[in-house]
Amino acid sequence: MADGRRVLVVGATGAVGGLAARLLADRGAAVALAGRDRVRLEERSRGLDGCPALPFEAYDLERCAALAPWAARALGGLDAVVVTVGVAGFGSAEEVTNAAAEHLMTVNALAPMAVVRGALPVLGAAGSVAVVTGAIVDRPMRGTADYAAAKTALAAWLGVVRREQRGRGTSVLDVRLPHLDTGFADRAVVGSAPSLPPGGDAATEVDRLLVTPVMSGAAPT
Numbered sequence: 630m631a632d633g634r635r636v637l638v639v640g641a642t643g644a645v646g647g648l649a650a651r652l653l654a655d656r657g658a659a660v661a662l663a664g665r666d667r668v669r670l671e672e673r674s675r676g677l678d679g680c681p682a683l684p685f686e687a688y689d690l691e692r693c694a695a696l697a698p699w700a701a702r703a704l705g706g707l708d709a710v711v712v713t714v715g716v717a718g719f720g721s722a723e724e725v726t727n728a729a730a731e732h733l734m735t736v737n738a739l740a741p742m743a744v745v746r747g748a749l750p751v752l753g754a755a756g757s758v759a760v761v762t763g764a765i766v767d768r769p770m771r772g773t774a775d776y777a778a779a780k781t782a783l784a785a786w787l788g789v790v791r792r793e794q795r796g797r798g799t800s801v802l803d804v805r806l807p808h809l810d811t812g813f814a815d816r817a818v819v820g821s822a823p824s825l826p827p828g829g830d831a832a833t834e835v836d837r838l839l840v841t842p843v844m845s846g847a848a849p850t
């Protein structure tokens with residue numbers, strides 16, 4: 630769409646990513662989708678006028694870095710990248726296996742970093758990067774050391790990138806979503822979630838904290 634922002638949504642097969650893609654398209658953005666589950670990815674693409682879609686796996690960091698260049702080719706340029714990939718994990722530090730810790734760090738930190746690393750050279754002037762971390766960065770809970778550490782590593786990395794990009798006019802958003810009603814904690818890769826209060830309305834929060842800043846081209850802070 631020539632009159633809208635061109636946005637890549639990575640994690641578009643998830644609840645937050647799916648909502649973000651739909652809301653961005655509703656506001657006139659041309660979207661490209663990346664996700665792991667091929668069937669859901671195709672469904673979501675069909676629901677958005679057959680927009681470009683590419684499957685990927687977070688462990689393949691080179692593939693993660695190649696997503697934005699692909700989207701720029703598919704959309705004729707790229708103005709913003711939204712990254713919503715993530716997986717929960719629970720258990721005390723001595724209970725979580727090294728394999729599970731590696732999984733949490735890869736999906737929640739290394740993969741989003743690789744996506745952004747690949748995006749920075751191809752984003753147009755005044756481009757934006759919006760990456761979901763979470764309120765856990767500010768309020769880590771017991772039984773989430775590895776998940777909280779991964780999100781906090783991602784937040785620290787984004788903070789440095791934001792400073793590096795300031796002179797270029799690229800905005801780098803660290804989107805600290807609160808606990809939402811998407812069932813995210815129930816899809817944990819290890820352990821099970823403690824009893825949590827009801828999550829907030831995902832559509833409202835995704836619109837307020839993610840889609841609106843991206844569509845307004847939030848200024849670098």
Ligand SMILES: NC(=O)c1ccc[n+]([C@@H]2O[C@H](COP(=O)([O-])OP(=O)(O)OC[C@H]3O[C@@H](n4cnc5c(N)ncnc54)[C@H](OP(=O)(O)O)[C@@H]3O)[C@@H](O)[C@H]2O)c1
Pocket residue numbers: 639640641642643644645646664665666667669685686687688713714715716717736761762763764805806807808809810811812813814816828
């Ligand atoms: N929901 C909340 O309460 C909440 C609160 C704060 C922060 N967050 C953050 O918001 C983000 C999205 O949450 P959500 O509620 O939308 O969760 P979700 O529905 O489970 O979505 C997670 C997304 O991550 C993708 N993903 C997971 N493992 C992957 C892997 N190995 N390779 C590639 N993609 C992978 C999933 O892909 P597939 O579906 O294709 O497998 C999906 O697109 C996460 O980063 C989460 O940490 C959520």
